[in-house]
Amino acid sequence: MTSILRPALVLFVLLSALTGLLYPLAVTGAAQALFPAQAQGSLVLRDGKAVGSSLIGQNFSDPKHFWGRPSATAPMPYNAAASGGSNQGPLNPALAEAVKGRIEALRAVDPGNAQPVPVDLVTASASGLDPHISPAGARYQAARVARARGLPADHVEQLIADHTEAPLWGLVGEPRVNVLALNLALDQAR
Structure with a gap:
């Protein structure tokens, strides 16, 4: 059971960090750098x-x-x-x-x-x-x-x-x- 559950949990944490933290930070940073006025509303x-x-x-x-x-x-x-x-x-x-x-x-x-x-x-x-x-x-x-x-x-x-x-x-x-x-x-x- 752990052989199935462990990879699933690792993948879940990895994808959560990638899509929930790293990607939004990268997009926000790019917007701030390329379009600062628009990014600020x-x-x-x-x-x-x-x-x-x-x-x-x-x-x-x-x-x-x-x-x-x-x-x-x-x-x-x-x-x-x-x-x-x-x-x-x-x-x-x-x-x-x-x-x-x-x-x-x-x-x-x-x-x-x-x-x-x-x-x-x-x-x-x-x-x-x-x-x-x-x-x-x-x-x-x-x-x-x-x-x-x-x-x-x-x-x-x-x-x-x-x-x-x-x-x-x-x-x-x-x-x-x-x-x-x-x-x-x-x-x-x-």
Whole structure:
């Protein structure tokens, strides 16, 4: 019996050490060496203090800031520990009601804006944590933000253009604007 049990235990301890200790340490070390910012969570720093991550959306509700995509995470919006969408399909009455409420909130804060509301401003992403909005979503909010901050509209439009990221390698994805980066640039512009 020991001739069978001993090799099995040795193999178990060896594989546990290899896959549970050595491999994670090697991967973490390689990530820290090759991609230090990403390995630390892609943190965005202001005055040496972390103010967010470039990979996780934040809840902006002040009219002086651009608003990101709605979050469907629970129990609070933009909860990185509970990433996930609402799982509501396009025919779900709850989704239709949520979208209607979001449109009303956007219209209430900017009643003179008669443009069609871009879909990314009223629907949550699959993760519920998307830090980006479309350039159209940013432009939709530009006049409100400029008015609330007392900035020229063309200055705000230029900030949007400066913070619009191109598709990956020019092929993958759509142009997008990181809401946190744009709002931080606005805060510096004052």
